[in-house]
Amino acid sequence: MRSWAASLRSTTMSDGLATPRAQPLSGNAMPRFGGIATMMRLPQADRPDGLDAAFIGVPLDIGTSHRPGARFGPRQIRAESALLRPYNMATGAAPFDTLQVADLGDVPINTYSIDKSLAIIRSFYERVLAANCIPLTLGGDHTIALPILRALAARHGPVAMVHVDAHADVNDEMFGEPYAHGTPFRRAVDEGLLQCDRVFQIGLRGTGYAADDFDWPRRQGFTIVPAHEVWYQSLSPLMQQVRERIGDAPCYLSFDIDGIDPSFAGGTGTPEIGGLTVPQALEIIRGCRGLTLVGADLVEVSPPYDPSGNTALLGANLLYEMLCVLPKVSYR
Secondary structure (H helix, E strand, O other), rough: OOOHHHHHHHHHOOOOOOOOOOOOOOOOOOOOOOOOOHHHHHEEOOOOOOEEEEEEEEOOOOOOOOOOOHHHHHHHHHHHHOOOOOOOOOOOOOOHHOOOOOEEEEEEOOOOHHHHHHHHHHHHHHOOOOOOOOEEEEEEEEHHHHHHHHHHHHHOOOOEEEEEOOOOOOOEEEEEEEOOOOOOHHHHHOOOOOEEEEEEEEEEEEOOOOOOHHHHHHHHHOHHHHHHOOOOOHHHHHHHHHHHOOOOOOOEEEEHHHHHHOOOOOOOOOOOOEEEOOOHHHHHHHHHOOEEEEEEEOOOEEEOOOOOOHHHHHHHHHHHHHHHOOOOOOOO
């Protein structure tokens, strides 16, 4: 495969004008059910050079504790993303007017070893970040957030975080293991990867083992927004508070699809009733406009539990919305 840089050079116009930015393949040029399934039918690249942002799949689910299948998430999200178009009719965002974006494919994780996979993922993201490319990740289970945060902190220092989830993911261990999809943010605190007073966890709910499941992150300085406290409410006022608190700090957006109620997104490994609605999810992501986002993820889509494809379709749309709020995106 030719490198992305080579593809750019091959499309430079003869009159010396700037290289055209890539656009999603139109449904009028190729039927949406045809062609290669990249995210939004964008070009596939094998290097991040020349890209402002990139979609990256991390097909790891050996950190799951209940229903597996998130390893198939990146593939299904890409398939469902075929219906997406380049212009955001609701917000006016036109990301492909100002950003060069491609699909970097999947990180070649080791499906038999979490420890080795963590190192592989971190190394992959360090190369992406070194090219000044913002990664948008298709998970995979939530274990993958830890190596991504390690790479981000190595480049930017500790980061702020907006974390949407039914679970706080701050367990100290699971079955005696320090790395699983329920432990990434405990390890992130232990390793100094987060600006704890600028971390917001939104949508937490469900049953637990003890009050400490949610009290521990509060003691670290996290702001906890349980789902039941925002039922039937717009989250725009909350996101104004988030923007004021985080300011211009580098910020990571981590979105577990189980943060949304299973009536909308049942295709996930650990569903919890009473979750956020789809409009609230959109308000959260759109409310991140103005933050200095240095990366984002959408994790825990499990296609075996998503026969209609609705959960993956929602995940694809949320990833597009994340692209629309990155720095330097233009609005028409």
